[in-house]
Amino acid sequence: MTATVTQPKCEIKDISLASQGKQRIEWAGREMPVLRQIQERFAKEKPLDGIRLVACCHVTTETAHLAIALKNAGADALLIASNPLSTQDDVAASLVADHGIPVFAIKGEDNETYHRHVNIALDHKPNIIIDDGSDVTATLIQERQGQIGDIIGTTEETTTGIVRLQAMFNDGVLSFPAMNVNDADTKHFFDNRYGTGQSTLDGIIRATNVLLAGKTIVVVGYGWCGKGVAMRARGLGANVIVTEIDPTKAIEAVMDGFRVMPMEKAAPQGDLFVTVTGNKHVIRPEHFEVMKDGAMVCNSGHFDIEIDLKSLGEKATEVKDVRPFTQQYTMPSGKSVVVLGEGRLINLAAAEGHPSAVMDMSFANQALACEYLVTQKDQLEPGLHSIPVEVDKEIARLKLQAMGIEIDTLTPAQVEYINSWTMGT
Known part of the structure; x- marks a missing residue:
């Protein structure tokens, strides 16, 4: 009962x-x-x-x-x-x-x-x-x-x-x-890297149905979430650019095989931009101005402030919904910028x-x-x-x-060794 x-x-x-x-x-x-x-x-x-x-x-x-x-x-x-x-x-x-x-x-x-x-x-x-x-x-x-x-x-x-x-x-x-x-x-090793990596691209694909293979994807920020997005994007055949402010993370991205450059240089090259920084306005009006026609921007950081949507909306001559969770902003030049998920978490706005x-x-x-x-x-x-x-x-x-995975355990001799300072080479 x-x-x-x-x-x-x-x-x-x-x-x-x-x-x-x-x-x-x-x-x-x-x-x-x-x-x-x-x-x-x-x-x-x-x-x-x-x-x-x-x-x-x-x-x-x-x-x-x-x-x-x-x-x-x-x-x-x-x-x-x-x-x-x-x-x-x-x-x-x-x-x-x-x-x-x-x-x-x-x-x-x-x-x-x-x-x-x-x-x-x-x-x-x-x-x-x-x-x-x-x-x-x-x-x-x-x-x-x-x-x-x-x-x-x-x-x-x-x-x-x-x-x-x-x-x-x-x-x-x-x-x-x-x-x-x-x-x-x-x-953070798992949720931020594997969870964000997979679910972000899931949200992008559900919102747009675009083929990511061959696209240039700019990942803004190379923390654990950025690493996951970059890794999964490369796995789907994208050409990945990373932008960073932290020199150590930037070196890591280079060593992981990604191109690293400032946003002002990445902006004209990207087909899709994913922000994962936790900071505000990492994509700004000067970046929108030089983007390709039809470039897509989205956010997988926590708040909807990473992309300066207020400035984009003020500059746009037209804003229209082209698909669920997909809005096209037409600029005075005639070029357009496509915003996914209203700049909120794309993996939750457009996916699960x-x-x-x-x-x-x-x-x-x-x-x-x-x-x-x-x-x-x-x-x-x-x-x-x-x-x-x-x-x-x-x-x-x-x-x-x-x-169903088993791992090794230390032997008594190994425990003694790692807890001793007297046993060297």
Whole structure:
């Protein structure tokens, strides 16, 4: 007999989409064995019992499994979207209807609605915040000072969010612990590189149906996300140019076999531009001016500020939708620039985000980071904290085990050798 789920207060597109969302959530779960094991343990141990928690995440099939795990752990959890175009409406409906989790997220919501949802999340009076870009945390510090005393800590998913948290700490306003989930090895090595690499090109292809082989693709930024995009683009036969501001990353891109040059030189050569920097206006009016007719630009960094769309819109004589998530800006010269996904995350605007197999590790980190905040709440100082190495390695071990892959272990003699300074050549 199926238990009745009480439908909580929510703001979603259509509750009738729940059956479709449930099926897709179940499909994603097939490739999330690590989080499934954590979810099963959480259901028995209830490590988050009584904890009020809000999660500001991309509302996808993979995020659904994190939300379910947190509820199983005993948390009073509420979910909002971290990006106006990243919500999968059927998933939101299923979380409400099938799991009784309050969700405030609608694909395509405007900025006013998004900020209202952030405040609804803070009205929940959270003890823990799971953030993706640090918008909830920043709003708490700027506008809800009276609630800071309720906070045990926050966890952060993205590079952009970590940069913001570090700036908050430097300014002396981050008065509670923040878990740096993004820098866990089992997160950024895999999610940022393999997840972003595949899902970004998936979004581009779904939005445009263009052949990438033979195209010149300019990857703006060579962090872990940029490495993934460049690697996958080359695998599809593209000619890849990398632009960078960091000399070490630029050398790495050269050694990886890519051409490296400033944006002013890359702009006239590119057929497709992908920004993955976490900074603002890395593609600007002077770059639009010299681009080829029909050049396409898109973003796979966190916020929609990497491409200066305001300046492009002011200069354009016409803006029209040519395909879903594809807008053509006609310039006074008669040339056009094509913008994908409104400059927001193309992998979530036009596709489904990262594959579940890679998010399995990222969300395992998130779940265990929440547990760590609770168990260590009296020991953790304000500021950024890394995921413990033993937790990171345990996630990797569980993933290998689920894949049926075995690795070597050290012999007693090897353990003695690496722990000794007396044995040399």
